[in-house]
Amino acid sequence: xxxxxxxxxxxxxxxxxxxxxxxxxxxxxxxxxxxxxxxxxxxxxxxxxxxxxxxxxxxxxxxxxxxxxxxxxxxxxxxxxxxxxxxxxxxxxxxxxxxxxxxxxxxxxxxxxxxxxxxxxxxxxxxxxxxxxxxxxxxxxxxxxxxxxxxxxxxxxxxxxxxxxxxxxxxxxxxxxxxxxxxxxxxxxxxxxxxxxxxxxxxxxxxxxxxxxxxxxxxxxxxxxxxxxxxxxxxxxxxxxxxxxxxxxxxxxxxxxxxxxxxxxxxxxxxxxxxxxxxxxxxxxxxxxxxxxxxxxxxxxxxxxxxxxxxxxxxxxxxxxxxxxxxxxxxx
Amino acid sequence: xxxxxxxxxxxxxxxxxxxxxxxxxxxxxxxxxxxxxxxxxxxxxxxxxxxxxxxxxxxxxxxxxxxxxxxxxxxxxxxxxxxxxxxxxxxxxxxxxxxxxxxxxxxxxxxxxxxxxxxxxxxxxxxxxxxxxxxxxxxxxxxxxxxxxxxxxxxxxxxxxxxxxxxxxxxxxxxxxxxxxxxxxxxxxxxxxxxxxxxxxxxxxxxxxxxxxxxxxxxxxxxxxxxxxxxxxxxxxxxxxxxxxxxxxxxxxxxxxxxxxxxxxxxxxxxxxxxxxxxxxxxxxxxxxxxxxxxxxxxxxxxxxxxxxxxxxxxxxxxxxxxxxxxxxxxx
Numbered sequence: 001x002x003x004x005x006x007x008x009x010x011x012x013x014x015x016x017x018x019x020x021x022x023x024x025x026x027x028x029x030x031x032x033x034x035x036x037x038x039x040x041x042x043x044x045x046x047x048x049x050x051x052x053x054x055x056x057x058x059x060x061x062x063x064x065x066x067x068x069x070x071x072x073x074x075x076x077x078x079x080x081x082x083x084x085x086x087x088x089x090x091x092x093x094x095x096x097x098x099x100x101x102x103x104x105x106x107x108x109x110x111x112x113x114x115x116x117x118x119x120x121x122x123x124x125x126x127x128x129x130x131x132x133x134x135x136x137x138x139x140x141x142x143x144x145x146x147x148x149x150x151x152x153x154x155x156x157x158x159x160x161x162x163x164x165x166x167x168x169x170x171x172x173x174x175x176x177x178x179x180x181x182x183x184x185x186x187x188x189x190x191x192x193x194x195x196x197x198x199x200x201x202x203x204x205x206x207x208x209x210x211x212x213x214x215x216x217x218x219x220x221x222x223x224x225x226x227x228x229x230x231x232x233x234x235x236x237x238x239x240x241x242x243x244x245x246x247x248x249x250x251x252x253x254x255x256x257x258x259x260x261x262x263x264x265x266x267x268x269x270x271x272x273x274x275x276x277x278x279x280x281x282x283x284x285x286x287x288x289x290x291x292x293x294x295x296x297x298x299x300x301x302x303x304x305x306x307x308x309x310x311x312x313x314x315x316x317x318x319x320x321x322x323x324x325x326x327x328x329x330x331x332x
Numbered sequence: 333x334x335x336x337x338x339x340x341x342x343x344x345x346x347x348x349x350x351x352x353x354x355x356x357x358x359x360x361x362x363x364x365x366x367x368x369x370x371x372x373x374x375x376x377x378x379x380x381x382x383x384x385x386x387x388x389x390x391x392x393x394x395x396x397x398x399x400x401x402x403x404x405x406x407x408x409x410x411x412x413x414x415x416x417x418x419x420x421x422x423x424x425x426x427x428x429x430x431x432x433x434x435x436x437x438x439x440x441x442x443x444x445x446x447x448x449x450x451x452x453x454x455x456x457x458x459x460x461x462x463x464x465x466x467x468x469x470x471x472x473x474x475x476x477x478x479x480x481x482x483x484x485x486x487x488x489x490x491x492x493x494x495x496x497x498x499x500x501x502x503x504x505x506x507x508x509x510x511x512x513x514x515x516x517x518x519x520x521x522x523x524x525x526x527x528x529x530x531x532x533x534x535x536x537x538x539x540x541x542x543x544x545x546x547x548x549x550x551x552x553x554x555x556x557x558x559x560x561x562x563x564x565x566x567x568x569x570x571x572x573x574x575x576x577x578x579x580x581x582x583x584x585x586x587x588x589x590x591x592x593x594x595x596x597x598x599x600x601x602x603x604x605x606x607x608x609x610x611x612x613x614x615x616x617x618x619x620x621x622x623x624x625x626x627x628x629x630x631x632x633x634x635x636x637x638x639x640x641x642x643x644x645x646x647x648x649x650x651x652x653x654x655x656x657x658x659x660x661x662x663x664x
Contacts, residue, residue: 250654253599254599254657257597257599260597261593261596261597262593264593264597265590265592265596266590267582267585267586268586322582
């Protein structure tokens, strides 16, 4: 089964993944922060029958799962696979998801809004992801009384989502922008987008993985938001590629092969070190310096704490560092 | 050809090598610091004929070489192989050596004293080395008028060598004594011995290679000096072995295999980094954690700056870091 971190063939070693999220709510029911258990059930039942009982081809592939039926380690492993939010994994009671087998589609019920449609793909596939999210949105809008104001658009729990309810984002691997990240991040913010490190706060993100997403949901169409995100992402790719053309080949080979050598030989690997070593290997794969049997992003996701424990059972952080190193040696 | 850094089979991964040096001078000729070119020639000729024209089996194996005939890179490569002193390699004019094919015996003519007999073996072979130095000394004493005072012993240029003129030393790899080195070094000094790092000054020697040698040459027989050095060396070995028994196996494997992985993959290696990585590998070989195709000490000596340039031609430090990494990858 292929998914965003484990594509059949990676599209790009810079644009790692694409995410579309639409926030929707049902008229006449309070937002989740004020919902009673009965109201959670009402939302779950309404959305479940709207999607799972409809005849649209896309709905055939989707399965309703109560969050109560998912054990804690798997819930947080889903966070590590970017399928659900951390907050949703913690406050899971009465909640449910409607999810596709390859996990590219996941509808969270009872997160900050009643309904959050998420579509997640590898590489840069904004239109494809948006079209799928949109077709699920259409099913919902046709069958449910979705809260919508003709003047301002979709109503959401948080004012920052009011309007389109769309958050489109792209995860980029930008190891060579590095020192210029602060400048670049100012440009991004001035254009109504945000950039943040996927791992670690501040400008120096661990693993150099960054997520750029739109901020504006009001007074702008979905298509414009996506078009603008594509433009800003293109700028990031150009900046990164320009920096890569200036790399000293020997310095690069040394940096990449050292990290590769450590990954292939270490007996203890913390998540932090893994992130930084994997980042070097992704860069190396992108620059043709090293070949990796496994797409490094898959290695990164599969060795996150809960992903490890899902496979090998609950264990201490120290034991995880050992098992992480074992798994990395085996797979690399 | 086997030599101290390239033995057929390493005797020990802690006791790396043994060195015996005897300082001798010829009566009636000033010490080298005050010698004229003619007097250098006189010393060279006297010692050359004393050794090379004699019928002793040991002398058959020895060859006289004028230092003028040895190019600069090879002179300093000899320093890196511990065959001659750095001072002798710099102030080489008018000087000569008498050396065995395997370089285990080297007699320097015109160093600080007229004659310095050096015998160098792998592992801990103090008696064997001393016996060989002694047999050469006997040849000299029988054929030349060696400066000797019946009350105090052999006369030497520096008062610290007067008496036996013997410096016996053992090179030890002590990575686990580490933090206790200062304490241990005090004990050694109190017993009339010195310990110093082979690479880098101070208590934290690069590569954890230390040389313990006798200080006392006056009022003590050669046999006692060697016996005491053996006792103090035994103490160091015990201390190191005790510390090794306390090592966490996983920590050790991680440390050793990381260094091994870096050596097998790096594209740039400074001498300093090589020393510290090789030290981990020697420890790993000693503890049975890693197998090395090449005895790491051989790798260490062969990748020293002048040893590299002797093989590959003169080059900049940066180029040496590249060639060092290439050689290490090839040999490991």
